[in-house]
Amino acid sequence: MCGIVGVVSDAPVNQLIYDALLLLQHRGQDAAGIVTQQDRKFFMHKAKGMVRDVFRTRNMRGLPGNSGLGQVRYPTAGNAESEEEAQPFYVNAPFGVVLVHNGNLTNAHALKAELYSTDHRHINTDSDSEVLLNVLAHELERASRDVPLSPDVVFAAVSGVHKRVRGSYAVIAHIAGRGMLAFRDPYGIRPLCLGRSADGTVMVASESVTLEGTGHQFERDVAPGEAVFVTLDGQVHARQCAEKSQLSPCAFEFVYLARPDSVLDGISVYQARLNMGETLAKRVVSTVPPAEIDVVIPIPESSRPSAMELARLLGKPYREGFVKNRYVGRTFIMPGQAVRKKSVRQKLNAIGSEFAGRNVLLVDDSIVRGTTSKEIVQMAREAGARKVYMASAAPPVRYPNVYGIDMPTSEELVAHGRSVEEVRQIIGADALIYQDVDAMKRAIGSLNPKVAGFDASCFDGVYVTGDITAADIARLNEERVKPGEDDEDTSRLTLPNATPA
Ligand SMILES: O=P(O)(O)OC[C@H]1O[C@H](OP(=O)(O)OP(=O)(O)O)[C@H](O)[C@@H]1O
Numbered sequence: 001m002c003g004i005v006g007v008v009s010d011a012p013v014n015q016l017i018y019d020a021l022l023l024l025q026h027r028g029q030d031a032a033g034i035v036t037q038q039d040r041k042f043f044m045h046k047a048k049g050m051v052r053d054v055f056r057t058r059n060m061r062g063l064p065g066n067s068g069l070g071q072v073r074y075p076t077a078g079n080a081e082s083e084e085e086a087q088p089f090y091v092n093a094p095f096g097v098v099l100v101h102n103g104n105l106t107n108a109h110a111l112k113a114e115l116y117s118t119d120h121r122h123i124n125t126d127s128d129s130e131v132l133l134n135v136l137a138h139e140l141e142r143a144s145r146d147v148p149l150s151p152d153v154v155f156a157a158v159s160g161v162h163k164r165v166r167g168s169y170a171v172i173a174h175i176a177g178r179g180m181l182a183f184r185d186p187y188g189i190r191p192l193c194l195g196r197s198a199d200g201t202v203m204v205a206s207e208s209v210t211l212e213g214t215g216h217q218f219e220r221d222v223a224p225g226e227a228v229f230v231t232l233d234g235q236v237h238a239r240q241c242a243e244k245s246q247l248s249p250c251a252f253e254f255v256y257l258a259r260p261d262s263v264l265d266g267i268s269v270y271q272a273r274l275n276m277g278e279t280l281a282k283r284v285v286s287t288v289p290p291a292e293i294d295v296v297i298p299i300p301e302s303s304r305p306s307a308m309e310l311a312r313l314l315g316k317p318y319r320e321g322f323v324k325n326r327y328v329g330r331t332f333i334m335p336g337q338a339v340r341k342k343s344v345r346q347k348l349n350a351i352g353s354e355f356a357g358r359n360v361l362l363v364d365d366s367i368v369r370g371t372t373s374k375e376i377v378q379m380a381r382e383a384g385a386r387k388v389y390m391a392s393a394a395p396p397v398r399y400p401n402v403y404g405i406d407m408p409t410s411e412e413l414v415a416h417g418r419s420v421e422e423v424r425q426i427i428g429a430d431a432l433i434y435q436d437v438d439a440m441k442r443a444i445g446s447l448n449p450k451v452a453g454f455d456a457s458c459f460d461g462v463y464v465t466g467d468i469t470a471a472d473i474a475r476l477n478e479e480r481v482k483p484g485e486d487d488e489d490t491s492r493l494t495l496p497n498a499t500p501a
């Protein structure tokens with residue numbers, strides 16, 4: 001998951017984009033970048049690291065101008081170690097274009113070959129976003145061959161992009177001296193919304209919290225397949241550029257990725273998490289007699305709303321048994337299993353008195369590789385819990401994600417090919433209760449009937465774009481995993497009573 005933002009204003013935007021990126025930091029911790037524009041010239045600074053580390057005063061001084069864009073990166077293609085893959089990306093022709101991307105292309109490999117052989121464009125990194133920029137640049141060149149650049153030409157280029165590109169993409173680009181372009185893939189898998197401030201600044205961003213937190217009024221979501229072109233005087237043009245579109249946002253945004261104070265596609269992330277807590281409560285009571293639960297404890301941060309609602313419905317106390325070190329980032333979006341595992345203990349510490357002699361129900365938003373739950377169950381026992389039950393507000397994560405969440409292989413998923421009982425044994429809990437897939441979809445979907453469905457592929461193996469084959473998954477995985485990575489493969493996690501092969 002990455003976070004993206006773009007602005008067109010009458011005043012300098014460097015600090016505004018910086019502030020917006022801080023509000024998107026939870027979507028990407030590996031790299032950050034900003035481009036601003038003054039007198040048709042782009043100024044860029046990007047590097048590996050969190051926003052606060054990447055931008056020092058001297059870097060900010062080098063970002064003049066009244067329009068620009070920014071990105072925080074959580075790599076899902078290429079290599080997390082590569083500084084060159086940090087965004088934004090730039091091409092000088094036609095016009096000069098910079099671009100930021102949230103999502104993941106599933107045909108980047110084929111496009112790269114085609115760009116080279118047919119369009120004569122060179123891609124210098126393993127990033128799918130650089131491929132996407134070059135497809136856009138080529139389509140802009142084609143659409144503007146005999147006519148001056150206008151919103152019509154820009155929209156024709158986006159139609160061309162939709163025809164060639166597969167996968168998920170929420171995109172913001174700036175065309176030098178012309179304006180800002182934003183568009184979303186025809187399924188609207190990744191979020192993108194638009195707002196305006198009292199002084200007329202137009203902002204496009206991944207999440208509504210970015211608009212609110214920087215003093216912009218939310219106006220609307222960018223529709224799936226739609227493109228919005230904002231000229232440098234702040235005029236907004238919009239057009240549907242896809243032949244067919246169908247809003248199917250990623251369910252994992254509501255489970256984990258987005259901030260709870262955001263509203264995505266008309267759905268409050270917080271309310272969706274409360275609803276998931278409600279449906280989870282029903283499953284808990286059918287598995288563990290409520291009399292056997294003394295206390296409900298969330299695993300901070302993302303599970304809190306679901307755990308709170310679940311506790312209320314069970315009539316049990318909700319207690320904060322784990323304290324989170326706020327200086328450690330989100331562990332799931334860290335690259336590499338070794339660093340993730342180490343970070344769980346650094347990040348969370350148990351308050352002994354909440355566990356001693358009690359039967360505790362721990363609630364997390366999701367169990368992906370099982371890194372967090374395995375450590376946490378053990379910590380609860382070390383803190384003196386009698387019984388440790390574990391509940392997940394999301395269903396078992398069993399299938400790889402190809403649309404921008406970094407879980408490219410099924411082998412790394414603790415629930416892949418395993419029964420709930422087997423997962424329970426691996427994480428060492430006394431009971432394990434998962435959300436049901438349909439119940440999750442209803443819990444989120446009931447908040448906006450206009451949403452046609454969700455991309456819930458990591459839970460049900462159904463890929464909304466309808467064009468993903470087993471060979472694609474294998475190839476995307478091969479391209480992603482770099483030799484020498486210190487990942488611990490969860491397929492090697494054995495059941496406690498398993499006989500060694
Ligand atoms: O099964 P796993 O592979 O461990 O992944 C799942 C865990 O990772 C996430 O937490 P994270 O620490 O990233 O962020 P949070 O503070 O927002 O909960 C998520 O909330 C789960 O706790």
Ligand SMILES: NC(=O)CC[C@H](N)C(=O)O
Nearest residue numbers: 001002075076077102103
């Ligand atoms: N999480 C994302 O949106 C990643 C964007 C892009 N695929 C990258 O790897 O840089």
Ligand SMILES: [Mg+2]
Nearest residue numbers: 299300301302
């Ligand atoms: Mg968590």
